[in-house]
Amino acid sequence: xxxxxxxxxxDAHHDGASVFGPESEFHRFANDPRWALALIRATVLxxxxxxxxxxxxxxxxxxxxxxxxxxxxxxxxxRMFGADxxxxxxxxxxxxxxxxxxNGADAHEQPYDAMDPGVRAWVVATxxxxxxxxxxxxxxxxxxxxxxxxxxEHQAFLALxxxxxxxxxxxxxxxxxxxxxxxxxxxxxxxxxxxxxxxxFDHLPAPAVLGDLPTLWAAGRTLAGPVIGAIxxxxxxxxxxxxxxxxxxxxxxxxxxxxxxxxxxxxFLPAGWVQTDELVDLLSLTPDSDDPRARTxxxxxxGIKRAGALLRLITPLPPEPGPAPSAGPARSxxxxxxxxxxxxxxxxLDWPDLAAMARELSGRLDxxxxxxxxxxxxxxxxxxxxxxxxxxxxxGRISKAEYAAAVPSLAGPALxxxxxxxxxxxxxxxxxxxxxxxxxxxxxxxxxxxxxDTGATYSRSAFVKDFVSFMSGRQRSSAYDPLLAEA
Amino acid sequence: MKxxxxxxxxxxxxxxxxxxxxxxxxxxxxxxxxxxxxxxGNGRWAAQRSLPRTSGHTAAEATVIDVIEAARxxxxxWLSLYAFSTxxxxxxxxxxxxxxxxxxxxxxxxxxxxxxxxxxxxxxGVSDARIPAPLAQDFADLMTLTGANRGxxxxxxxxxxxxxxxxxxxxxxxxxxxxxxxxxEQVFAAHLPFPDTPDVDLVIRTSGEQRISNxxxxxxxxxxxxxxxxxxPDFRATHFAECVHTYQQRDRRFGGVAPHANGDLRP
Numbered sequence: 001x002x003x004x005x006x007x008x009x010x011d012a013h014h015d016g017a018s019v020f021g022p023e024s025e026f027h028r029f030a031n032d033p034r035w036a037l038a039l040i041r042a043t044v045l046x047x048x049x050x051x052x053x054x055x056x057x058x059x060x061x062x063x064x065x066x067x068x069x070x071x072x073x074x075x076x077x078x079r080m081f082g083a084d085x086x087x088x089x090x091x092x093x094x095x096x097x098x099x100x101x102x103n104g105a106d107a108h109e110q111p112y113d114a115m116d117p118g119v120r121a122w123v124v125a126t127x128x129x130x131x132x133x134x135x136x137x138x139x140x141x142x143x144x145x146x147x148x149x150x151x152x153e154h155q156a157f158l159a160l161x162x163x164x165x166x167x168x169x170x171x172x173x174x175x176x177x178x179x180x181x182x183x184x185x186x187x188x189x190x191x192x193x194x195x196x197x198x199x200x201f202d203h204l205p206a207p208a209v210l211g212d213l214p215t216l217w218a219a220g221r222t223l224a225g226p227v228i229g230a231i232x233x234x235x236x237x238x239x240x241x242x243x244x245x246x247x248x249x250x251x252x253x254x255x256x257x258x259x260x261x262x263x264x265x266x267x268f269l270p271a272g273w274v275q276t277d278e279l280v281d282l283l284s285l286t287p288d289s290d291d292p293r294a295r296t297x298x299x300x301x302x303g304i305k306r307a308g309a310l311l312r313l314i315t316p317l318p319p320e321p322g323p324a325p326s327a328g329p330a331r332s333x334x335x336x337x338x339x340x341x342x343x344x345x346x347x348x349l350d351w352p353d354l355a356a357m358a359r360e361l362s363g364r365l366d367x368x369x370x371x372x373x374x375x376x377x378x379x380x381x382x383x384x385x386x387x388x389x390x391x392x393x394x395x396g397r398i399s400k401a402e403y404a405a406a407v408p409s410l411a412g413p414a415l416x417x418x419x420x421x422x423x424x425x426x427x428x429x430x431x432x433x434x435x436x437x438x439x440x441x442x443x444x445x446x447x448x449x450x451x452x453d454t455g456a457t458y459s460r461s462a463f464v465k466d467f468v469s470f471m472s473g474r475q476r477s478s479a480y481d482p483l484l485a486e487a
Numbered sequence: 488m489k490x491x492x493x494x495x496x497x498x499x500x501x502x503x504x505x506x507x508x509x510x511x512x513x514x515x516x517x518x519x520x521x522x523x524x525x526x527x528g529n530g531r532w533a534a535q536r537s538l539p540r541t542s543g544h545t546a547a548e549a550t551v552i553d554v555i556e557a558a559r560x561x562x563x564x565w566l567s568l569y570a571f572s573t574x575x576x577x578x579x580x581x582x583x584x585x586x587x588x589x590x591x592x593x594x595x596x597x598x599x600x601x602x603x604x605x606x607x608x609x610x611x612g613v614s615d616a617r618i619p620a621p622l623a624q625d626f627a628d629l630m631t632l633t634g635a636n637r638g639x640x641x642x643x644x645x646x647x648x649x650x651x652x653x654x655x656x657x658x659x660x661x662x663x664x665x666x667x668x669x670x671x672e673q674v675f676a677a678h679l680p681f682p683d684t685p686d687v688d689l690v691i692r693t694s695g696e697q698r699i700s701n702x703x704x705x706x707x708x709x710x711x712x713x714x715x716x717x718x719x720p721d722f723r724a725t726h727f728a729e730c731v732h733t734y735q736q737r738d739r740r741f742g743g744v745a746p747h748a749n750g751d752l753r754p
Contacts, residue, residue, distance in 0.1 A: 306631060306634075306635070308628075309627075309628035309631040309632040310598070310599070310602070312625075313594075313595050313598040313599070314598070465663075
């Protein structure tokens with residue numbers, strides 16, 4: 001056991017360095033391919049918690065934008081467990097601000113609050129327990145000392161989140177009864193749980209790199225989706241499976257163990273073959289970005305597309321007509337609503353949708369206070385403007401039909417304000433123009449060639465114009481589409 | 488090759504104003520960069536033979552392939568063919584249906600060949616919902632297949648109207664919020680469909696008809712026009728070579744003013 005005393009959260013800031021960093025147990029597991037399965041399992045356990053489940057349903061974009069969400073989560077964990085104390089404290093503050101904005105009431109009027117200490121403790125508990133289970137299932141159970149170090153790291157992680165961070169039991173011995181009690185008494189068959197298990201894997205949208213190959217993706221998903229689902233279900237604690245009415249698929253247990261074992265063996269591949277961060281980066285890569293890997297991928301993808309086109313062209317004519325392809329620079333109101341505005345994918349435009357945009361933007365720009373609050377406030381004003389002008393039936397949210405009927409009135413002063421605040425936020429050096437580096441922070445890609453021609457900066461008026469025309473004119477945009485529309 | 492006979496009255500005097508091309512490339516031997524063909528006369532060709540109009544369209548296929556080869560051989564970089572105008576929808580529905588099937592068959596038949604020849608194919612227009620979905624899919628596939636080719640660019644104007652292209656560009660400009668003062672010809676051209684297409688140098692309209700018929704209105708501003716009397720199904724590589732030769736005799740002046748080069752990418 002380390003000298004770190006998890007009972008006193010204040011100490012974490014000073015003792016953090018001894019717990020985190022590249023030497024930590026966490027780092028060992030984060031580069032383990034099995035960790036992906038463990039992370040899915042942890043998410044399912046989180047979602048089964050009524051409060052977390054309600055918060056996910058209302059606010060999270062994990063169904064519509066799972067890859068973006070995955071990257072953000074991974075990046076955040078890396079910062080929290082990284083070597084740099086300053087980065088860690090900033091990230092903790094950012095997480096706190098982000099979670100402070102997530103609260104409300106679920107469908108049964110039960111309140112939820114992402115700052116609730118019990119809830120936060122449970123989230124960290126699932127992360128820890130899933131790593132332990134991951135090792136157990138793959139036939140390499142952790143030694144007691146390793147497990148205790150790992151537990152201490154997770155306690156320190158929670159403690160870093162501050163005063164209201166919640167409490168895990170002080171020792172590992174007390175953790176297991178706590179975990180069992182939570183599973184037996186608190187967890188439920190929540191809607192979020194059902195969505196993750198039954199909907200997410202069947203309808204997982206293709207990551208942007210494979211976005212143009214829907215057939216290929218669908219074929220792979222048909223096979224992999226149910227397998228991942230079965231593996232995850234079989235690895236859940238028995239009481240939860242009983243309560244949630246999850247099936248006991250014959251052989252699933254063996255399948256689970258084999259899967260964990262097989263993925264565990266990947267650790268013996270040469271170093272550099274398995275790099276979780278590389279993989280996560282790749283999955284959230286946009287094919288059009290100027291990343292060198294994107295170029296290779298784009299070349300491969302184009303080759304496949306050309307081969308597919310040739311195949312279709314030389315196939316003898318089928319008698320029945322195929323589906324009509326839809327292409328063009330502008331999209332219909334319905335498409336825009338679905339692709340961009342409805343971030344949570346519930347079919348309505350509501351505050352959490354705009355909050356998700358603000359969250360993604362401030363995450364990308366790595367904003368601190370008070371810029372982050374300004375951005376959120378601008379989005380909130382825009383939401384009020386939208387609500388006032390579009391919510392025809394007065395139910396507090398905007399349906400697709402209401403949006404489509406009133407599209408022209410979308411570019412109000414509040415939207416322009418959002419654009420201006422976003423410009424201020426993106427213009428980190430405050431010189432009233434966005435240079436190459438600032439542009440890259442926001443869009444993860446360099447200037448387009450056309451922009452470099454006109455001088456290597458992006459002026460306030462041009463930025464505001466582009467943003468407003470994307471948000472109201474429904475114009476496709478090579479910059480904003482990867483940011484807000486893709487998975 | 489030296490100019491033997493002057494064609495028209497204007498070519499005997501030396502070029503007084505700056506032409507578009509560098510001074511080194513004089514009139515002689517200059518191959519038109521962008522040639523466009525209005526494929527006219529299929530119906531009359533069939534009528535002369537007491538055949539149904541549709542057989543005239545079928546006979547046009549051979550000419551299309553011939554002309555593509557001739558253009559490639561002559562060193563033309565851009566070839567545009569006017570296959571079907573937005574006004575052609577008003578033809579009898581039987582003929583329209585037949586044309587759609589014919590085009591689909593031709594596209595599929597020649598796709599591998601076009602690709603093997605390194606020709607980049609594009610379809611200008613193709614926005615009407617009346618175009619059958621499988622045909623639109625074939626167009627998209629052919630564009631995907633040949634999109635990276637670096638040989639000649641073949642633009643097939645299908646369901647095309649020059650005015651509607653200009654209207655489309657105006658729409659795009661308004662959507663992009665370009666201020667009135669910032670708009671000039673170059674900016675406007677960048678919003679046309681396929682903005683990298685250069686100005687047309689030579690238009691060949693077969694069958695002796697002398698009309699523009701709403702064809703690539705913006706791009707033909709300074710084009711030389713030829714109206715060979717031969718009907719399109721009878722038009723052959725030799726006719727094409729003749730037209731190019733005649734073009735090389737002509738003295739292009741661009742109204743004495745070098746126009747903005749079309750085909751710059753959208754800003």
